[in-house]
Amino acid sequence: MTALQPQTVPVPVLDADLDFLDIVTEWDTTTAFHKWRPSIVVPATFRSANTPRTIVVGNQKGGVGKTITSLELAMAFAARGLRTRLIDADPQKAALTVWLRETCYPEVGPRHTLRDVFFGQATLAQATHPTIYRGLYFIPSDPDLSDVESANSSKVLSPETLLRDALRADTGEWDINLFDLGPNLDKISISALIAAQDLVIAIQDGGLEVEGTGNIITTVNSIKERMNPDLALRAIFFTDFKKDSLHRKIGQEMSKGFPDALIVPARESTNAGWSTLNKRPLRMYAPGDKPCLDYDRAAGLLISTDQKAG
Numbered sequence: 001m002t003a004l005q006p007q008t009v010p011v012p013v014l015d016a017d018l019d020f021l022d023i024v025t026e027w028d029t030t031t032a033f034h035k036w037r038p039s040i041v042v043p044a045t046f047r048s049a050n051t052p053r054t055i056v057v058g059n060q061k062g063g064v065g066k067t068i069t070s071l072e073l074a075m076a077f078a079a080r081g082l083r084t085r086l087i088d089a090d091p092q093k094a095a096l097t098v099w100l101r102e103t104c105y106p107e108v109g110p111r112h113t114l115r116d117v118f119f120g121q122a123t124l125a126q127a128t129h130p131t132i133y134r135g136l137y138f139i140p141s142d143p144d145l146s147d148v149e150s151a152n153s154s155k156v157l158s159p160e161t162l163l164r165d166a167l168r169a170d171t172g173e174w175d176i177n178l179f180d181l182g183p184n185l186d187k188i189s190i191s192a193l194i195a196a197q198d199l200v201i202a203i204q205d206g207g208l209e210v211e212g213t214g215n216i217i218t219t220v221n222s223i224k225e226r227m228n229p230d231l232a233l234r235a236i237f238f239t240d241f242k243k244d245s246l247h248r249k250i251g252q253e254m255s256k257g258f259p260d261a262l263i264v265p266a267r268e269s270t271n272a273g274w275s276t277l278n279k280r281p282l283r284m285y286a287p288g289d290k291p292c293l294d295y296d297r298a299a300g301l302l303i304s305t306d307q308k309a310g
């Protein structure tokens, strides 16, 4: 493959007159269904965070939109001028790495991955690669990342606190570090949760979603108590969101269950699948598409860019 030039493509800023969702403070349960329109819930207690920020996108359930949420949020942050590093922490599929490899980040020299960071063979800086998108950097995964799970402690020292310590020692000036987790709460996921301030959960339809999120919340609460008091659930992205009574009901349950978090319907679009097939972020494949708008607005709510403007 020919080497691509890094950082040549600007991430588009979206037009203000596109079909963005409204922002409300409570999930609407009263409007008649035919008049109801999903909205983003921003609870009265919610405050945008300042950079630098470390965000983890997770859920112990597979196939619920974690990876698309990670990538689209990262693109939205980059579009706002934030220096954003996306980290593929899924050992099993390395889906994000495969997604981005061919089209989005250049083949230059030997490539360190997150595995090398865990095995002490590279620093975070050495495993960080530019993408072709301005402001977006990437740490790839590796099928051998799962070795972290089985390695004995002489090979991987303190995996649980490794990412936290590596980020503290990191030299780059990052506004955002954003981890895409795999569906298992393995050592890598725990390590990312100990390093992070913000947890973002992705869910997809299904009556068990509310219970399912309970699992990750239990883990997060124990991490919060023991290792990382700064960790907080900041947002729930309801991906592939359809305007039907089931989605409306689950949105209501989520809003009730997590009253301090953003509730973001990321509306359904066939372009979500097409963009993956074409190995492009949705924001580049279909920039005015509904889920792209939903991720963009949510990114603006999660992180304040006022300090940048000043």
Ligand SMILES: Nc1ncnc2c1ncn2[C@@H]1O[C@H](COP(=O)(O)OP(=O)(O)OP(=O)(O)O)[C@@H](O)[C@H]1O
Pocket: 061, 062, 063, 064, 065, 066, 067, 068, 069, 090, 093, 095, 181, 182, 183, 202, 239, 240, 241, 266, 267, 268, 269, 270, 272, 273, 276, 291
């Ligand atoms: N807004 C959307 N509209 C339509 N389909 C969507 C939308 N968001 C996500 N999807 C689809 O949901 C599926 C799962 O997405 P994704 O791979 O991001 O999930 P995941 O949680 O990362 O999965 P895994 O646990 O396997 O890592 C994909 O097929 C994706 O195209």
Ligand SMILES: [Mg+2]
Pocket: 066, 067, 068, 090, 095, 181, 182
């Ligand atoms: Mg994934």
